[in-house]
Amino acid sequence: MLSCKEATRLVSDSLDRKLPFRLLLPLRIHLLLCKFCDRYRKHLLFIREAVRRHPDRVEGHEEPSSPSLSPEARERITRFLTPED
């Protein structure tokens, strides 16, 4: 019987590769018997779905409180991009 610790690793792996049958079967059985790991799997799928559906809300959503370039960096980079006369 897989431990929960092992099962969580396989749940994650199953999002990145096709698990071989010798791992898939014990995982399936574990998930049928363990409500915690079954929830764990649902939660990972939920997070994946959320991020894939709204990538812009994770990276760089515009709002006043979001981190921004420091004034120094802003000035330095602008200088690099401005042609010299």
Place this chain on the structure above:
Amino acid sequence: MGPHSLSDPEQWVNQHGDYLFRCALLRMRDPRLAEDVVQETLLAALQGRDRFAGESSERSWLVGILKHKVIDHFRKNSREGPSEDVERLINEQDQSFHGRGGWKRDTTGPKEWTEDPGIILERKEFWDVLKRCVSELPPRMAHVFSLREIDDLSSEEICKALNITATNLWVMLHRARMHLRRCLEINCMGLKAS
């Protein structure tokens, strides 16, 4: 030439600087490094602007360059061993299980998330918490998570770009997801005692 054209490079910092910065910060965690990458990105864009084909918007073109610069950074620094951040995270996560590898039922076992998923995704709070949770990840883990889940690259593509083994990648993704799940659960999911 596609439907898009480029604006004056002098305007790039104003138009895209903060957006690019946040993109880089999510993946690198360190504001100084993120600023450097934004600078490298815009300089590379300036030098390569003749190659802009106009098939995507100016911003997605710049974001594409930025993502390559971030990958370069992590590939160049790939020989760094595991950082203290990583060890702390792993220790903490291993504490979620008792000696034989089961959840500690009353404390760490995943709870039921009761709220309707459609409603959660509309809540600004959810995204604020998720961003904060990602920002707590060690930089390399935050980066592979972004490549896999935001950019939707395959395992093979990521391993090749970063020159790491598949096992190494899967372990990092596993640790990142475990952190994000727990962090979300503690901070914003409607919980019901099991």
